[in-house]
Amino acid sequence: MxxxxxxSLAMALLAVAALTIACSSSTGVAAAPPLKxxxxxxxxxDFTLKDSNGATVRLSDYRGKxxxxxxxxxxxTPCQVEIPWFMEFEQSLKGKGFAVVGVSMDEDGWDxxxxxxxxxxxxxxxxxxxxxxxELYGGLDALPTTFLLDRHGRVAAVHIGLANDxxxxxxxxxxxxxxxxxxxxxxxxxxxxxxxAR
Amino acid sequence: xxxxxxxALSLGEVQTLVATRGQTARQTLTLYVRASFHVNSNKPNDDxxxxxxxxxxxxxxxxxxxEYPEPQLEKSxxxxxxxxxxxxxxxxxxxxxxxxEAVPGPATITGKLRYQACNNRECLPPRTMEIRVPxxxx
Numbered sequence: 269m270x271x272x273x274x275x276s277l278a279m280a281l282l283a284v285a286a287l288t289i290a291c292s293s294s295t296g297v298a299a300a301p302p303l304k305x306x307x308x309x310x311x312x313x314d315f316t317l318k319d320s321n322g323a324t325v326r327l328s329d330y331r332g333k334x335x336x337x338x339x340x341x342x343x344x345t346p347c348q349v350e351i352p353w354f355m356e357f358e359q360s361l362k363g364k365g366f367a368v369v370g371v372s373m374d375e376d377g378w379d380x381x382x383x384x385x386x387x388x389x390x391x392x393x394x395x396x397x398x399x400x401x402x403e404l405y406g407g408l409d410a411l412p413t414t415f416l417l418d419r420h421g422r423v424a425a426v427h428i429g430l431a432n433d434x435x436x437x438x439x440x441x442x443x444x445x446x447x448x449x450x451x452x453x454x455x456x457x458x459x460x461x462x463x464x465a466r
Numbered sequence: 467x468x469x470x471x472x473x474a475l476s477l478g479e480v481q482t483l484v485a486t487r488g489q490t491a492r493q494t495l496t497l498y499v500r501a502s503f504h505v506n507s508n509k510p511n512d513d514x515x516x517x518x519x520x521x522x523x524x525x526x527x528x529x530x531x532x533e534y535p536e537p538q539l540e541k542s543x544x545x546x547x548x549x550x551x552x553x554x555x556x557x558x559x560x561x562x563x564x565x566x567e568a569v570p571g572p573a574t575i576t577g578k579l580r581y582q583a584c585n586n587r588e589c590l591p592p593r594t595m596e597i598r599v600p601x602x603x604x
Contacts, residue, residue, distance in 0.1 A: 343515050344584070
């Protein structure tokens, strides 16, 4: 009897694993890797770029905040899925030590990017990237590529391509926000913020 | 980012184009899109998307109209409108006219194919493929 039970459990686990793989391949999105342990995090390469208002922005100016750094382009259709998620995160977590920074890799520059920002009503800061920025971040062979930076400006997670879902990002952001003061203090971007952004 | 990334589009063997002076000759490019990817058609359904575009440099024979194939309309989770794309193998045809005063003999015409590829997860940066077609003018 016990032997049958173990075998049934193994079969059930295999079935769940197969279902998980099938679901993943049918949606065409990969499972998000977990946040890197703190000891494995490397500093995000610093850069200085202009934003859509002409202001000079240094990435290191965001030190002390959790940053979602999104490399995207107006011609990138999967990027269009994530942008509304990031707008929600910006809206709900802006005052909690969090910021979204979008870096457009459009060759045609502000002529195409500014109208896109207005059309989409993007509420977070957009910078115009260049070749050097791309090289700093490993070439950026595919868009979207999104980096999550911890409060110390270190890379805690990288998502290449369209992420699984909004909640995956949100959990990672919330975990990073909570790392400063452990616990679920809503004022620190904890569970209440998570619920609001859902 | 710019001009980098692995190619999602490759060009098949290019045959020598035989062009008779005073007449028109049709040149066909065969293109292969990497599995799971697509490239935007010459008329994508969104102004922000980068169209496939073949342009020819000035040469010993004159490029006329470029004929693109009918696009595939691909439903995506990104937009209500289906994407207008090419995938698999497709052909782009150009009509060339050899002027009556063209010098007979071998020549080369060159052009550029601009394209941008995506799959359902990610997009590769726009690229420009250099095209060279050997020509025999008679």
